[in-house]
Amino acid sequence: MAAKICASIAPDDVQSITKQAGLAFELGADYVEIRFDFLRPEQLQAAIESAKGIKNRAIFTLRSKDQGGKFAGGEQDRIKWLYRLAEQKPMLLDVELDTLEQNDELADFLEGQKTPVLVSWHDFQKTPPNDQIADILSEMRIYSNYVKIVTAANNVEDSLRLLEMYETAIGLNPIFFAMGEAGVISRVLCTVIGNAPFTYASIEKAVAPGQLTVKQMKKLYDRMKML
Numbered sequence: 067m068a069a070k071i072c073a074s075i076a077p078d079d080v081q082s083i084t085k086q087a088g089l090a091f092e093l094g095a096d097y098v099e100i101r102f103d104f105l106r107p108e109q110l111q112a113a114i115e116s117a118k119g120i121k122n123r124a125i126f127t128l129r130s131k132d133q134g135g136k137f138a139g140g141e142q143d144r145i146k147w148l149y150r151l152a153e154q155k156p157m158l159l160d161v162e163l164d165t166l167e168q169n170d171e172l173a174d175f176l177e178g179q180k181t182p183v184l185v186s187w188h189d190f191q192k193t194p195p196n197d198q199i200a201d202i203l204s205e206m207r208i209y210s211n212y213v214k215i216v217t218a219a220n221n222v223e224d225s226l227r228l229l230e231m232y233e234t235a236i237g238l239n240p241i242f243f244a245m246g247e248a249g250v251i252s253r254v255l256c257t258v259i260g261n262a263p264f265t266y267a268s269i270e271k272a273v274a275p276g277q278l279t280v281k282q283m284k285k286l287y288d289r290m291k292m293l
């Protein structure tokens with residue numbers, strides 16, 4: 067089966083959501099991730115409306131600043147918007163592990179609504195030792211079987227070590243890869259030697275360090291299919 071690609075969309079305005087999603091699908095992306103945190107809070111309602119037509123192929127993300135995102139409002143405001151995004155029932159709603167652990171009501175609501183959640187965890191400085199990653203993974207399992215651990219690779223060994231974690235993610239839909247130059251190999255191989263349901267790519271400009279474009283990723287995967 068061909069490896070799947072999710073294009074991260076960092077919209078400048080509400081209109082660019084469907085425009086960029088259209089382009090991503092044309093380029094061959096299977097899914098899109100809409101980074102709602104790139105918009106201003108007052109644009110979010112219109113953005114939700116605009117994303118309705120693509121929500122079945124979309125991951126909705128509203129990342130806070132302290133977790134590497136751009137959301138300009140306060141944390142309570144972000145939680146309020148997470149409820150609204152959840153009500154849309156996108157393909158997946160990305161919610162950080164910390165957010166779920168600190169907001170029991172939100173976690174219960176998501177469970178009750180049966181909103182498919184992608185529990186995420188990021189480290190922008192390093193790739194922690196695998197035993198620490200295993201502990202994080204066991205906390206994540208409580209909330210969903212879609213789990214994403216994204217670290218920063220300071221060398222290729224970090225990437226290879228993170229890829230070993232796939233062997234431990236039994237019964238999960240795991241997405242583990244590393245950011246940065248040394249992480250590129252893990253972005254490509256996470257769907258090949260790991261069982262990641264998809265990898266992330268950009269449409270043009272990288273949304274995170276080391277992101278390849280959809281075009282580059284497709285080219286690599288097409289070549290691999292021929293081997």
Ligand SMILES: O=C1C[C@@](O)(C(=O)O)C[C@@H](O)[C@@H]1O
Nearest residue numbers: 074127216245266273274277
């Ligand atoms: O968690 C991730 C992965 C990512 O950080 C990347 O490195 O490709 C891009 C983010 O938009 C997404 O939410």
